Amino acid sequence: MAQQKAKRAPNRCPSHPGAVLDDILQDIRKSKTEIAEALGISRQHLHDILAEKKSVSPNVAARIGKLVGNGPAIWLRLQAAHDAWHAEREVDVSEIKTLEPA
Numbered sequence: 001m002a003q004q005k006a007k008r009a010p011n012r013c014p015s016h017p018g019a020v021l022d023d024i025l026q027d028i029r030k031s032k033t034e035i036a037e038a039l040g041i042s043r044q045h046l047h048d049i050l051a052e053k054k055s056v057s058p059n060v061a062a063r064i065g066k067l068v069g070n071g072p073a074i075w076l077r078l079q080a081a082h083d084a085w086h087a088e089r090e091v092d093v094s095e096i097k098t099l100e101p102a
Helices: 017-026 032-039 043-050 058-068 073-090
Strands: none
Touching: 017 043, 017 058, 017 073, 032 043, 032 058, 058 073
């Protein structure tokens, strides 16, 4: 039987990696301070990511990936999808012409 992929509505913003991390951390019985220390980042930096005020950098993605055991790639993909969705809606590209093949 073929497995179907869930499709997100195109007008719905992809989840920020901070929201996903926040969901994961809800099941872990450690304080935000302990998590920040384990990641090697400040508590404020962690708070800003969880509050979706800061992006997850490749450096932090590697740290989160190691902490939760799923590697950095998924955290970078989440961030890229979130950023691309916003860019498509916020960046005016109306004056840019699309290149035609030679």
